[in-house]
Amino acid sequence: MNNPIRGTVYSVLLATLRPIASILLKFGITYHDFERVCKAAFVGVAMDEYGSRGRSANVSRISLMTGLPRKVVSLVQAQLLEAPFSNNEVRSLPSEVLTLWHTDFRFCSTSGKPRSLTWDSGNDSFCELVRQCSRSVSPSTMRAELVRVGAVSESENGLFVANRRSFIPGTTEERLIQGLQYGIRQLGMTVAYNASTDDGRQLRFQRIVWNYCLPKAQRGAIDRLLAERLKEFSHEIDDLLSEADRETQSEANEVIGVGLYQFVDDPANFRS
Numbered sequence: 046m047n048n049p050i051r052g053t054v055y056s057v058l059l060a061t062l063r064p065i066a067s068i069l070l071k072f073g074i075t076y077h078d079f080e081r082v083c084k085a086a087f088v089g090v091a092m093d094e095y096g097s098r099g100r101s102a103n104v105s106r107i108s109l110m111t112g113l114p115r116k117v118v119s120l121v122q123a124q125l126l127e128a129p130f131s132n133n134e135v136r137s138l139p140s141e142v143l144t145l146w147h148t149d150f151r152f153c154s155t156s157g158k159p160r161s162l163t164w165d166s167g168n169d170s171f172c173e174l175v176r177q178c179s180r181s182v183s184p185s186t187m188r189a190e191l192v193r194v195g196a197v198s199e200s201e202n203g204l205f206v207a208n209r210r211s212f213i214p215g216t217t218e219e220r221l222i223q224g225l226q227y228g229i230r231q232l233g234m235t236v237a238y239n240a241s242t243d244d245g246r247q248l249r250f251q252r253i254v255w256n257y258c259l260p261k262a263q264r265g266a267i268d269r270l271l272a273e274r275l276k277e278f279s280h281e282i283d284d285l286l287s288e289a290d291r292e293t294q295s296e297a298n299e300v301i302g303v304g305l306y307q308f309v310d311d312p313a314n315f316r317s
Contacts, residue, residue, distance in 0.1 A: 065229070066079075072217075084117070085124075088118055088121045088122060088125075089125070091106070091110040091111050092122075095107075095110050137227065138187070139187065139190055139191055139194075139196070140211065141179075142175055142178050142187060142191070143191070143196060143207060143210055143211065143212055145177060146162075146174060147159050147210050147280075147283070148284060148287035148288075149174075149177070149287075151168060151169045152174050157284065159206075159210075161206050162174065162205045163205075165184070171184060171188065171205045172184040175187045175188075188205070191212075194212065194214065195209070196208055196212055196213075210283075227304075228304060231302065235249050235251050239251055250303075255310075257310075257312040271307050275305045275307065279303075279305055282303050
């Protein structure tokens with residue numbers, strides 16, 4: 046990478062890391078915590094992606110690729126073996142439950158309106174809905190979580206009603222985890238894929254739309270309109286993917302999705 050491009054990458058990377066640093070500091074995550082994670086990421090990627098003949102890269106190769114001393118590489122590897130980072134499932138079970146409730150005809154109408162469900166009577170109950178998504182989480186635990194954030198309520202006659210199609214965590218800590226896992230991580234994967242693919246026909250869809258001359262007085266109305274339009278579009282994509290899932294039964298599966306978000310920025314950042 047030549048120096049002008051490297052300088053541009055540094056500038057963009059710094060601007061990208063600033064909001065991440067801001068939110069991490071807010072939650073008491075220091076630079077040393079972040080550095081530990083960064084070292085583990087660099088060592089892990091170098092080890093997995095830059096080996097030869099199907100083998101993981103050795104310490105010397107990892108040191109060369111990352112610029113970390115051999116002793117540091119060995120220490121990071123030992124720390125990962127001794128106390129590995131939590132390998133949580135890349136899934137949001139509450140979201141999956143709500144999605145299935147709105148797309149599976151056992152639990153919704155043909156128009157996608159979720160039906161009121163009994164607790165545990167038959168193949169169209171709340172308990173069966175949860176079991177379709179996971180056998181490792183009890184229906185009682187899932188009910189408590191969905192009720193806690195207001196996504197589900199219980200009617201006077203004991204039926205369970207879906208109030209929302211999407212799962213929004215109730216605390217700022219939970220929203221941080223969700224934003225990292227289901228926002229920044231996926232966007233980073235798309236950016237990395239597109240940046241490493243020479244064939245323009247194989248690029249994954251990645252677009253951004255903005256206007257840096259929007260009067261502040263219109264923000265409220267635009268915010269409401271964007272939220273409604275993005276919500277409608279997300280439901281359309283959800284229905285499309287659910288329909289494809291129903292029509293195709295295969296053991297070879299993969300995760301595919303679309304990320305949607307609204308941002309607000311300083312107009313100066315979009316002017317050269």
